[in-house]
Amino acid sequence: MPADHHETEVKFYVETLSPITARLDALGAVQVQARGHEYNLRFDTPAGSLTRQSKVLRLRRDSAAYLTFKGPGVLVDGVSRRQEIEFTLDDFESARAFLLALGYQVSMVYEKYRAVYRLGEALVTLDELPFGQFVEIEGPHGAAIQQVCLRLGLNWDARIIISYADLFDAVRSALSLGSHHLTFDAFSGVQVTASHLGVHPADA
Numbered sequence: 001m002p003a004d005h006h007e008t009e010v011k012f013y014v015e016t017l018s019p020i021t022a023r024l025d026a027l028g029a030v031q032v033q034a035r036g037h038e039y040n041l042r043f044d045t046p047a048g049s050l051t052r053q054s055k056v057l058r059l060r061r062d063s064a065a066y067l068t069f070k071g072p073g074v075l076v077d078g079v080s081r082r083q084e085i086e087f088t089l090d091d092f093e094s095a096r097a098f099l100l101a102l103g104y105q106v107s108m109v110y111e112k113y114r115a116v117y118r119l120g121e122a123l124v125t126l127d128e129l130p131f132g133q134f135v136e137i138e139g140p141h142g143a144a145i146q147q148v149c150l151r152l153g154l155n156w157d158a159r160i161i162i163s164y165a166d167l168f169d170a171v172r173s174a175l176s177l178g179s180h181h182l183t184f185d186a187f188s189g190v191q192v193t194a195s196h197l198g199v200h201p202a203d204a
Contacts, residue, residue: 077142
């Protein structure tokens with residue numbers, strides 16, 4: 001995470017991740033996190049005040065546990081920039097109990113498979129979500145992110161600057177889904193297309 005506690009990034013929806021993995025290998029990218037499962041709990045007040053303010057309070061578990069706060073995103077040089085404060089925890093379940101005791105409640109459960117590569121100044125994340133596959137590029141500024149996008153053969157004009165939660169809202173609306181959780185079980189048997197997400201494939 002950047003020292004100034006901000007993340008600057010964009011996402012790309014892709015039909016398949018395997019060509020991106022091959023390009024990363026050919027470009028000499030270094031894998032800094034092997035593909036693994038992520039389990040996330042998003043918390044909010046009973047009145048939903050964090051969501052209304054476009055803020056995120058998240059508890060995540062993969063090979064470790066993390067507590068994250070994200071502020072509202074702003075568009076800077078064609079990419080999303082937002083405050084992000086994140087730190088590791090020793091005990092996921094105790095952190096969950098702590099947040100519940102403070103009066104927060106779990107507003108959303110979501111999961112994905114994620115692998116992370118470093119390419120120059122950027123981190124390239126390959127995400128497999130219940131509704132599709134995505135490439136996320138995080139860097140120091142928009143120009144560096146765009147350069148990595150072009151090196152990976154992705155269409156810059158197809159970039160996504162909204163969150164996975166916002167994409168989930170689009171899918172729920174398009175398919176009239178009842179589930180409030182973005183899990184693989186909830187999406188079992190559900191076919192999601194780019195049009196349901198309101199995006200265009202960046203690898204087309």
